[in-house]
Amino acid sequence: MQVKQKVYELYKGTVERVTGPRTVSAFLEKGVLSVAEFTLAGDNLVSKCPTWSWEAGDPSKKKPYLPPDKQFLVTRNVPCLRRAVSLEEEYDAEGAEVVLDDDEDGEGWLATHGVQASKAKEEEDIPSMDTLDIGKAEEIKSIPSYFGAGEKQDEEEDIPDMDTYEDTGDDSIASTQPSYFVTEEPEDDNILRTRTYDVSITYDKYYQTPRVWLTGYDESRMPLKPELVFEDISQDHARKTVTIEDHPHFLAGKHASVHPCKHAAVMKKIIDVLMSRGVEPEVDKYLFIFLKFMASVIPTIEYDYTMDFDLGSASR
Amino acid sequence: MAAKAEGRPRPLKVEAITSCVEVGFGDALRRLKLDVLGTDDSPIPITGYYTPCTHAKVSGLFRLCPESLVPSSVNSFGSRNNCPVMGTLINTNNMRGFQNLDMAHLLREEAKKILHDIMSGKIEGDPSLLLRFLVISFADLKNWKIYYNVAFPSIVFNSRMTLLSLHSASQVLSQEEATSLSKSLKEWRSSNETTVLPFFLVDISSNSSATIRQLKDLKDCQDSNQKLLFGFYDHGCHQDYPGWALRNYITFLNLRWKIEKVRFFCYREKRGGLDLQKSLIGESLFSAPNGWDDPDYVPEAIGWEGEKPGDERKEKKLKEINLESMNPASQDEEKQ
The missing domain is CATH 3.40.140.100 (Ubiquitin-like modifier-activating enzyme ATG7 C-terminal domain)
Known part of the structure; x- marks a missing residue:
């Protein structure tokens, strides 16, 4: 497996070297992005969702076809409140999955639940493909409520690792015992298991699409073993479309990545749906649609892709 | 959602910072030790990256990343999501040296720098100096591990906040x-x-x-x-x-x-x-007691991460970064 992957990476690298970057837009026809379009869409994401930023990454891994300070996009410290596995058990009970692209490989993208399930409290945290109300030409406002609604209901849960310090002053300072620390020990069954993720988006020159990478941290902010990341990936994708690899812009560590081989096809399908409803999506909105689509693969990682503006121009 | 509207005065308690040390930082430190530091264990300036809380359920980040070890003269990294903060790294050569560090003393020395920056007016120009931090480490190159502790020094006076x-x-x-x-x-x-x-x-x-x-x-x-x-x-x-x-x-x-x-x-x-x-x-x-403005005054300080009541310093829990995935030998094994 490892060797096969290495050979493949070598092949892909060679193709990337000898072929020039895409310069002509094929966004509507093929669901792919040119380098300039990736930069444009990234700028738009950063300006609408400031939790995302452009970064340069390691200088030795700089891609010459991208601007030096805009090599990839990243949002850090994104909470992942529970495991995708537990989420899916609930969905199975609801019986409400929708296959978006069920091709012969059986690697179709899944929308994690149908519209009818979204009424339940548990589902409100989780973005769904179906509520991306693509057909309407009006402003799309449905997405922000996912985060807002979830926060209020979870408010009573404890925050883990809450060390508090009390300045008792007077007597204890000179003494050798640090008796002024007060620790709030969370109730055992009440600990919020909050993993966090750094989510980065790189440009994959071979597939001409964005590519998502995940770097996980456990509840005490120690790096998470990449294998454990699979617990936070929709089980239809774990170990199939999601692989553990070297990051194109970081020197160290192994990172989980959603393999981009199907990205263009799925994006093309979404674009077709939009077009059939009379909306021509604008290319600078690509990453918003893309991140919404990624949410079906990593349903419990609550990154920001708030969309409170038009997707594109209505042609009616 | 709202904070408890308690009106009565009480001792100020604050939420501690939990550092987030990326594997990339450990790897950059490993390479720095190999290529530059050698056995030099004198303190070096490093940069941490601080953010406000950005999500209701998790506190903001204090990160150490590969850029943290880039000398500040050439380090231009920083953005709204990465506010640079100055810190000090002491990388020891062996476990014994690491364990023998006088952590309380080192912390007070950093707190003294903060006190000095307050009095000299430096804070007005660069307020992030109030967040100055300290890292002590031992890079175990043979076993592909970095052991470390992080401190966020906070000055303690003989009067309460x-x-x-x-x-x-x-x-x-x-x-x-x-x-x-x-x-x-x-x-x-x-x-x-x-x-x-x-x-x-x-x-x-x-x-x-x-x-x-x-x-x-x-x-x-x-x-x-x-x-x-x-x-x-x-x-x-x-x-x-x-x-x-x-x-x-x-x-x-x-x-x-x-x-x-x-x-x-x-x-x-x-x-x-x-x-x-x-x-x-x-x-x-809060009002500071007398005596702190003596030039030789060394303030008391707290701030070692994870310090709990009754902790004995010798038993302090080490944090570690595993760099095994960077080890070419282990990658070869995987292939077979």
């Missing part, structure tokens, strides 16, 4: 004030010049319009009858406690500007903008 009140900002501000404050902070956070400054002044005039100013512009806030809040990027996400940064801030305001009663503003974000529910406005009371 008292919290008089603490509320969610949404409860304290009028609608007009809240709207104006959100707008001003959005501008502050989107300007390259100010977004990396974690401490600032909030000036709310009698007509409810809010202006955000840098600490060095205090004189512009001291006329008329406006409300003055001492704002800071609060990493904490707890509704009943401000974050760690408040302690050194209060110390600064008292020692340097002789302010005993501080109205503070804990800035917290949601989706990249001000979160009025999570942000806190409170009032604290």
